[in-house]
Amino acid sequence: MFAAMLISLGVVFLAELGDKSQLITLTYALRHRWWVVLGGVSIAAFAIHGISVTVGHFLGLTLPARPISAIAGVAFIGFAAWTWRERITSTPGETQIREPRFVLLAVVSSVLLAELGDKTMLATVALASDRNWLGVWLGATAGMVLADAVAIAAGTVLHRRLPEHLLHTAAGLLFLSCGLWILFDEALDWRPVAIASIVAVVAMALGTALWRASLRRSGLAAGEGPTAQQQIPPTAV
Template sequence: MHVVQAALVAFGVVFVAELGDKTQLLALGFGARHSLRRVALGLTLGYGAAGLIAVVVGAVLGAAFPQRPIEIVGGLVFIAFAVLSLRRDDDEEDDDHSGLSVGRLAMSSVIASIALTILIAEMGDKTQIATAALAARSNPVGTWIGATLGEVSSGMVGAAAGSVVGDRIPPSVLRWLSAALFALFGVSMLLGFP
């Protein structure tokens, strides 16, 4: 299959599959707490890495490692993120001072946190499995590009909605909602729910 055709197929399949998925809900939470620029960069890095793993070694890892240990580790990481979400987030004020090294560090920290969260959440997810299956029968580069764009697009729909909601909700409530969302996904992974 041609690169463009593979990308279009992967985009369509993954975008639709990602609607309402846990990572889109996480993106909504990130959009409520952080600038859309930071969220977009974090989502792109996280989804890109998850898609690359799916395309390159997803099928091999899925066959080599049992799903349950991956779910347990992922669940524990989400619970840790829930606890970390409760800390006060003063670095948001640094958006206008990105020339300062503290502002850059805060920005890169938020972006890295978002990327890591998305990467962990995508491990073994239906979209990652779909991406691996599509790559097995079509152009892997096109599949990776299309799947990444599909996931980022779906995630940004959630982040934009979160940004609208986030402007109307006090930061302390957002911290508690984010923590609850992370905890919910962590517990569901520990219990073996998708």
């Protein structure tokens, strides 16, 4: 059991580094309390690897990865739209207080959708097929929580240093990118389209940021012009 736990912990931890669920965890940590996000990740990890162990050890089945990925991709695009809706409808300077239980539910559902049919889940299924199921379950859960804890730490630091509107925008872009990648690459197996869509999202985000920056500079210049003229003393006649 102990050997199965260590192997599963190492495999899942390495598989989660840079994975979309880690990116999703970072997205939530940008805007919500770290302990709520960590709790949601822990519940989701325990559940998803419990399903994996059941499938691999007790049932010996395979999951329909593409239909699950299609549902997950559409869901994450919906998460992006919801995040931007919050950004538009919120009052500038207003701090929105969200119930921890609602955030917890959102984190759990997002991570579950991201992990269903993912390589981490498939690795757990394979490990559970010929190893101690309890050790694989506990080790895989611990590995996923540890990997996502790294993302939570990074998100918490950024949350303290970045303005709220920028966090909303970044969260929406991350959700949209994850949704497009899952939909085109994992569900439809159109990797070139997935890459092109991510590049397009990044290009649009950078273009919008540069455009807004130029507008702000123009506004500042227009506002400073009359002031500067008023400070010029009249020419003596």
